[in-house]
Amino acid sequence: MxxxxxxxxxxxxxxxxxxxxxxxxxxxxxxxxxxxxxxxxxxxxxxxxxxxxxxxxxxxxxxxxxxxxxxxxxxxxxxxxxxxxxxxxxxxxxxxxxxxxxxxxxxxxxxxxxxxxxxxxxxxxxxxxxxxxxxxxxxxxxxxxxxxxxxxxxxxxxxxxxxxxxxxxxxxxxxxxxxxxxxxxxxxxxxxxxxxxxxxxxxxxxxDDGTERISLSERTSGRTAFAIPDDEPAVCLVGGWWPHKDLATLDVALTKLHHPLHLLVAGHPLDEPTLNRWRQLPYVRLHLTRGPVGEQFLRLVYAAADAALVIRRPGIAKESGLVMDSARYGIPLLISDHDPALTAALQDQPWAHTFTAGDPTRLAEALRATTSTPLPQPGPDASRLLGMxxxxxxxxxxxxxxxxxxxxxxxx
Missing domain, CATH: 3.40.50 (Rossmann fold)
Structure with a gap:
């Protein structure tokens, strides 16, 4: 056709x-x-x-x-x-x-x-x-x-x-x-x-046409752009803070960290009081990009991260573009179990770590696990697994x- x-x-x-x-x-x-x-x-x-x-x-x-x-x-x-x-x-x-x-x-x-x-x-x-x-x-x-x-x-x-x-x-x-x-x-x-x-x-x-996976050289460029050392973990939080996202749980989870974590935040709208609290936390290294960003800069953010964080309120079951980005870019995923169907699809995938939605302790454990044992990258079959x-x-x-x-x- x-x-x-x-x-x-x-x-x-x-x-x-x-x-x-x-x-x-x-x-x-x-x-x-x-x-x-x-x-x-x-x-x-x-x-x-x-x-x-x-x-x-x-x-x-x-x-x-x-x-x-x-x-x-x-x-x-x-x-x-x-x-x-x-x-x-x-x-x-x-x-x-x-x-x-x-x-x-x-x-x-x-x-x-x-x-x-x-x-x-x-x-x-x-x-x-x-x-x-x-x-x-x-x-x-x-x-x-x-x-x-x-x-x-x-x-x-x-x-x-x-x-x-x-x-x-x-x-x-x-x-x-x-x-x-x-x-x-x-x-x-x-x-x-x-x-x-x-x-x-x-x-x-x-x-996903299978041509957009982030390369090793892009990962190096991303780390350099945000001044993140190779031996320090980084997680990205992409997109505006809309009501279906559960930032309150992340807010509490970050206070439970005991090791440094670089958090790359990119999107609009964002909540300034929450960002100010995160800046004061002893183990959080905040990298902030305000406003909607183009795809080329978005690739740079993903390239600098060891994993993408998707956190939603229980029961939200619409398609997540961030989950799809994770698969087509080849970025490991930390995701709440807000959507039973999506959780079932990711259950046996080594590149996806699922935690209990609304539970800051479980989220903190997931973040700590990422800092100690990085997740593997999703394979080329990840996109088809998600229906792309x-x-x-x-x-x-x-x-x-x-x-x-x-x-x-x-x-x-």
């Missing part, structure tokens, strides 16, 4: 994260593909996409797409104003959910605008995929966008309240024009409770799955 794809990425304007990696890898696999970034795109991603011979569109094409995008912008602005107004927890829960409901509508209208643009600019594409889709309004996006498509739903942050459910029901029949892709079975089950008629399939989002596919196979999967949405040719 060599036809072009339409890749819609509403988060292409956000630096860091894993949106750009998948976007660029898929564009490389299918030269000539169309990338639609309704909210803009980072310079780094634009440069990589041009090298991949992809076409990039950041503004709506056509009157309908422009009106839909304008409606999305208005809804997003209203959501921001309402959110500032309702910051106080004294408001009723229904009122505090209002800005998130408006955000769902804004995301739907932006998706529909991008789908309308795709109809005009790539009517014969092999597949149309929203790589980071909203968890709601699946049918409405397909109806307003007028385009059969696949949609990657990474997590369910919020659900439709009654007014939005009524709007969604008006477009319920249009759900037949889209197929949802879920990165884990847990996300699929959660979404199915809200949308039992929506066709869905579990498919890992992250991509090469970009060419992911693109072929998109084409085959999208074909299920197209009208069947009549038999002679």
């Amino acid at each position: 060599t036809g072009s794809l339409v890749l819609i990425e509403p988060y292409a304007h956000r630096p860091g994260g894993h949106h750009q990696h998948a976007l660029v890898a898929l564009a490389r696999a299918r030269p000539g593909s169309l990338v639609i970034a309704p909210h803009g795109i980072t310079r780094e991603a634009t440069t990589a996409l041009r090298k991949a011979r992809a076409r990039v569109i950041t503004t709506p094409i056509g009157a309908v797409a422009a009106v839909l995008m304008m409606g999305s912008s208005v809804a997003a602005a209203v959501s921001a104003v309402v959110l500032r107004t309702l910051r106080s927890s004294r408001w009723p829960r229904a009122a505090r959910r209002l800005p998130h409901q408006v955000t769902l509508l804004a995301r739907c209208l932006a998706e529909a605008s991008a789908l309308r643009t795709a109809r005009i600019r790539a009517p014969n594409a092999d597949s149309v995929v929203i790589l980071t889709a909203s968890e709601a309004f699946h049918g409405l996006a397909a109806l307003l966008g007028g385009q059969p498509h696949l949609r990657f739903v990474h997590e369910v942050n919020t659900t439709e309240d009654l007014p939005l459910r009524l709007v969604g029901r008006l477009a319920r029949r249009a759900e037949a024009r889209t197929i949802a892709l879920y990165p884990t079975t847990a996300v699929a089950a959660e979404a199915a409770e809200q949308f039992p008629r929506l066709a869905g399939q579990v498919r890992t989002y992250a991509i 596919w090469p970009a060419t196979e992911q693109a072929d999967f998109f084409t085959r799955t999208h074909a299920r949405l197209l009208p069947k040719e009549p038999r002679c």
Whole structure:
């Protein structure tokens, strides 16, 4: 399969994260593909996409797409104003959910605008995929966008309240024009409770072409860049400190250390009071990089570390881009057992050390074990163990799955 794809990425304007990696890898696999970034795109991603011979569109094409995008912008602005107004927890829960409901509508209208643009600019594409889709309004996006498509739903942050459910029901029949892709079975089950008629399939989002493992020379460069001696252990903590991450447990665990440990922190947002406490700890050597970082600098952070630390609250079962990074970069992993399915997959892997979620003593023991006996690097089979596919196979999967949405040719 060599036809072009339409890749819609509403988060292409956000630096860091894993949106750009998948976007660029898929564009490389299918030269000539169309990338639609309704909210803009980072310079780094634009440069990589041009090298991949992809076409990039950041503004709506056509009157309908422009009106839909304008409606999305208005809804997003209203959501921001309402959110500032309702910051106080004294408001009723229904009122505090209002800005998130408006955000769902804004995301739907932006998706529909991008789908309308795709109809005009790539009517014969092999597949149309929203790589980071909203968890709601699946049918409405397909109806307003007028385009059969696949949609990657990474997590369910919020659900439709009654007014939005009524709007969604008006477009319920249009759900037949889209197929949802879920990165884990847990996300699929959660979404199915809200949308039992929506066709869905579990498919890992992250991509690994087997060409990104960090080399020995990069490891040397990473240690040198952060001034970490070869005989001193280092662990990296990558990504913003979002509510699903359990930094409180790490906060306590670090106080239990009795040997030096270099901790590389890179991401946004971060909590300054917590960082200040860590700076005062006698055995913690903090290396801090604020803000989202590009992939090249991210490789440097991973290269300097003996292991990557992934720590989440119990029950969080969405796909972890950091776990996938660990496998494709070839970095050992320290991970909480927050997700039973992921824990089972990693159970017998020597490169992954699992500790009890929410237990600072167990985490401290895991950190001490890493300082005394470094974990081996994951082998080349680690990515497939986690369900990752090469970009060419992911693109072929998109084409085959999208074909299920197209009208069947009549038999002679």
